[in-house]
Amino acid sequence: MWRATIGAMASGIAHLVRGGGGQGLVVLKPGDLAPPFELMGSDGRIYRLADMRGHTVVLAWFPKAFTGG
Numbered sequence: 792m793w794r795a796t797i798g799a800m801a802s803g804i805a806h807l808v809r810g811g812g813g814q815g816l817v818v819l820k821p822g823d824l825a826p827p828f829e830l831m832g833s834d835g836r837i838y839r840l841a842d843m844r845g846h847t848v849v850l851a852w853f854p855k856a857f858t859g860g
Contacts, residue, residue, distance in 0.1 A: 825840060825848075825850075827839075827840055827841055
């Protein structure tokens with residue numbers, strides 16, 4: 792369950808970084824703080840980065856996942 796939720800979060804962040812969040816392009820460098828975001832997990836719950844303050848958050852990026860190539 793967590794893998795799918797984290798995958799959904801990573802997908803949403805990728806969408807934001809590419810400028811799909813209506814906020815313009817976000818360019819992050821190593822060490823930058825993540826911009827505030829909220830995403831729906833595969834369990835239907837909304838996850839907000841702000842709600843995870845004080846916890847370790849790890850996002851994995853798999854750009855070719857589910858692409859069939």
